[in-house]
Amino acid sequence: GENVEQHPSTLSVQEGDSAVIKCTYSDSASNYFPWYKQELGKGPQLIIDIRSNVGEKKDQRIAVTLNKTAKHFSLHITETQPEDSAVYFCAAPRANQAGTALIFGKGTTLSVSS
């Protein structure tokens, strides 16, 4: 089945710097790659996603890139702000299961200091 590895597990940056989180996946048939942000005491929130027919997608200060050949995708946050501090999860479709089940990476705790 699918396996998702996420790095780094923790990331500390200064306000205004960029942050990059990388995930690798194992199933070459996977075609959907979302990123979730989880703030303390809340449920994960979908912030951006990409499907396998595109290589990059941007939404204001966040972007996701996909390299299907290398089977990895990355979240890029530019001009980081303190409110970007949270845990970020990547995910990929769970192989051999109908519907929309996902398998998640173990998460990256991002700390943005001002």
Add this chain to the structure above:
Amino acid sequence: DAGITQSPRYKITETGRQVTLMCHQTWSHSYMFWYRQDLGHGLRLIYYSAAADITDKGEVPDGYVVSRSKTENFPLTLESATRSQTSVYFCASSPGLNEQYFGPGTRLTVT
């Protein structure tokens, strides 16, 4: 209000007790999911449902039971709670095409 809600938000129970966590969504999404979140393990899928009366096991189903008699509700029952089931439980729903929307979570402590 529209969205996905979970109840209770916090629960303390004793080993061996039965406990049910509730999940309700107002979007009429077909798919619903239960995850548990533990330090070092991220989010792990317990059970999911593709529609009313259709459920299937996820990664860690042992010790849990689900039902889905109505599209909007997806309760999760721990038949005989164990300390290893102390966790934060998240319910999610999806209209299909993979996007999932999560509830606020239930923090369960088994003593």
